[in-house]
Amino acid sequence: MFEKLKILLCIGAVMAPTLALGQATPIGDAAAGAQVYQRECASCHQIGEGAVHRIGPHLNRIFDRRAGSHDDFRYSEALVRQGRDGLVWDLVRLHAYIENPRALVSGTRMSYRGLNDADRRANLIAYMRAYSDQPQNIPEASPTAIAREVELPAETLALEGDVEYGEFLSAECTTCHQRSGDHSGIPGILGWPQEDFVVAMHAYKQKLRPHEVMQSVSQRLDDEEIAALAAYFYKLGRE
């Protein structure tokens, strides 16, 4: 894997950003990729018309974009450095990154353990390419409604979190989730957009997300407590 990566990175240095792989042949099944996207990516990344940065950056026009190059998104230092060194999101590198993020970018903040199945990856990348106009000037697809994971009443989402209370409550979280943002084995939770944090916690509370500890922790958090945690961890991530 690493040997392969090393070779590809050498080629990339010469040929990027026009690595001419797969231009003539279909990458994969974009319709099937839409389902993979929903399952694997959509809880953190938006794509399509009106997509904005959430936990991760939006993925419109990801093809041939230099890694870490949205000025208005906070990337890990490691990803930005790789972008500076010349990492560009072409077909090969997207495959490698999605297969195992940390194989490509040590220290990436993308808390995703990777997608082993090469066919599903190909379908996913085909789907994402439909939202890129490079390298083949593929027109933007029609507007895509971006479904939320959990539908919450507007007033729940509008609750303003009590940061001080959130700090007290956060002590229960930091037994496992580190305040430093380190995410080995257990995901990082700093600096998430508050709405995403709130939606995620309600998804655990409603047992739509499968993790027993998180289901258990979220079970006894009411709407205000979830908002308080969202506010506190957002603030902590900006400090």
Place this chain on the structure above:
Amino acid sequence: MILNRRRFLGTATAASAALSAPMALGQAKPRVVVIGGGSGGGTVARYIAKDSNGAVDVTLIEPSRMYYTCYFSNLYLGGFWDFDALGHDYGNIARTGVNVVHDWAVGVDRDAQTVALASGESIAYDRLVVAPGIDFVEGSVPGWDVSQQSKMPHAYKSGTQAQLLKHQIENMREGGTFCMVAPPNPYRCPPGPGERVSMVAHVLSQTNPTAKILIVDPKENYSKQALFEEGWERHYPGMVTRIGPDFGGNNVEVRPDSMEVVIDGQVEAVDVCNVIPAQKAGKIAELAGLTDASGWAPVLPSDMRSRMDENVFVLGDASAQGAMPKSGFSANSQAKVVANVIRGELTGSRIFPARYSNTCWSLIATNDGVKVGANYEAGADQIESVSSFISQTGEDAELRQQTYEESIGWYNGIVADIFG
């Protein structure tokens, strides 16, 4: 204490200017003394110091300069964790503003509100937190006392005892017998003995596959029993035998000099013997008059306050609080409740209702991790479990691996929370 007073005088002017706490100028800072620098004591000292921004004088009394966690010491026995990675020093706790005093607390005068140290000094407190962990009940395993711990290690307080046990396991004769005398309830780390057997079996199955493991257990059943038994059958078939109370596991005597274990009158020769005796609160809790006939220190469920003294809190393994298991996770969870209450009482900061939780991960074999956990609330008389979960038998390998990876994440998380 002279050191404290000097430090206080040196910083009083600067600190009082920055204080938002309701405290009259010239009045000494409120003083919190914490006895014991483990998961409970370390957390409470750090959280009070961190959250009060210097408004509370916090002293942590802990004899060891290096704390070796008991959790994950089984993984060390199994070769999955480095000994050095179990150790944590107090540098970062001190940098949070805690006065760390490396000494033994030898007595508490609850009327004068002072703690006596082995060095002869005494330290005054407004609130005292007692978090000494466990001690062993003398005579609970006939034939064994701490003077025998080099022949038959307990290895239940991590550190050098864990190193000794590992050495003995690795040097056991081919085809020999490892015996564990398991403790009666209640004891530290309910799944700990089962996890230890798993780790010993993991080592022996590789280096000494004809060796046997004998568990002598006074309890009818134990934490995660179905998960462990399923795992032993799968990974180490035929290696582990358990003698429960129905076959005399509650009637055991050990003979360290001849390396024999007498089970219900029958003499068994063993090669390594891990004796985990019955347990009680750490001695200082008893010396302070905080324990009852059970040997543990009863506390109020709402905030871990001692039932013997409203200015004293008892945390973690030493406390008798109800349904929470004696674990590092529990102690850390309880400590955060106590830190919030003490800071509120001393500085007027907000006090929130207690929330307690616990999860215990255990490793059965390579990448085969399981967990058990629950939420807890203050009931009328004791802490009660309100919801719980446990790994299931028959789970797939991918989930078990993820659970194991999660346990490593948890270890790194909790030690960062306390010592990082």
